[in-house]
Amino acid sequence: MATNKHDRVARDLLPGRQTLLVLGGLLIAEFLAVVWYFALTDSAPTGLRYLVYPFVWINVGLLAAWHTSPAPASARDRRIAAALAAGYALLLAYFGGVIGPGTALGGGPVFGLSVHFVSPGWGPALVYGGEYLQVAVIPFEAIGYAALVYLVYATIIDATGAAVSGVLGLLSCVSCSWPIVASLVTGAVGGSGAAIAVSASYDLSTLVFVVTVALLFWRPFER
Numbered sequence: 001m002a003t004n005k006h007d008r009v010a011r012d013l014l015p016g017r018q019t020l021l022v023l024g025g026l027l028i029a030e031f032l033a034v035v036w037y038f039a040l041t042d043s044a045p046t047g048l049r050y051l052v053y054p055f056v057w058i059n060v061g062l063l064a065a066w067h068t069s070p071a072p073a074s075a076r077d078r079r080i081a082a083a084l085a086a087g088y089a090l091l092l093a094y095f096g097g098v099i100g101p102g103t104a105l106g107g108g109p110v111f112g113l114s115v116h117f118v119s120p121g122w123g124p125a126l127v128y129g130g131e132y133l134q135v136a137v138i139p140f141e142a143i144g145y146a147a148l149v150y151l152v153y154a155t156i157i158d159a160t161g162a163a164v165s166g167v168l169g170l171l172s173c174v175s176c177s178w179p180i181v182a183s184l185v186t187g188a189v190g191g192s193g194a195a196i197a198v199s200a201s202y203d204l205s206t207l208v209f210v211v212t213v214a215l216l217f218w219r220p221f222e223r
Helices: 004-015 017-039 050-065 075-095 140-163 166-172 173-189 195-218
Strands: 098-102 112-116 125-129 133-137
Touching: 017 050, 050 140, 050 195, 075 098, 075 140, 133 140, 140 195
Parallel strands: none
Antiparallel strands: 098 133, 112 125, 125 133
16 A cells, blocks of 8 residues: 555655664763763863753764665665755855864964864864864764755755756755854854853754754645
8 A cells, every 4th residue: 555755755754663772872871971971070060951952962963864765766766965065064164163264364373283172072072273264073963064065955856856947956955054043043042152142042053953953854835
């Protein structure tokens, strides 16, 4: 008996035994990592949600990517989807603060490559400062953005094979731009220097990320 798309999505969203085991093991490992970090360092947590948010990004992103399989497509469609997803990755990296201009374009001082061991999920963070390029790789952002790029790739594959034009398919993926818009908004809000503004920026970014992953996981295009 054939099943419609909504039945398939509902079935995919229900966690199976394997998913529950993997998620349970992941949560235990993350909890132990946090306990181990604060037990062995002089650091103190500033708020529970700041400890939880990175693992929301990591777990939601990994689970969505794990349960997503791009539809069969021609080599041409795969190349187009890969190119567009790569462009989206660069936009996320730039507006999300992963990459930016170096000192030659008004950045901070040149300090080379460094690793910062901070709270799990936030760290270990890899930072590079150069004359023309600065890079800051925070684990939860890197994993979350990678999951978004993969989901966007799968969405584009569906759109190019659906009974809609490629342009309409890309415009229909308006949710893809939400993390970029959120990065611009939170950057403007956080620039005020107020602790409340910075806190709100993390709240908004996490909410937007989870909603975007959910919408991209659903992928409204039928082949």
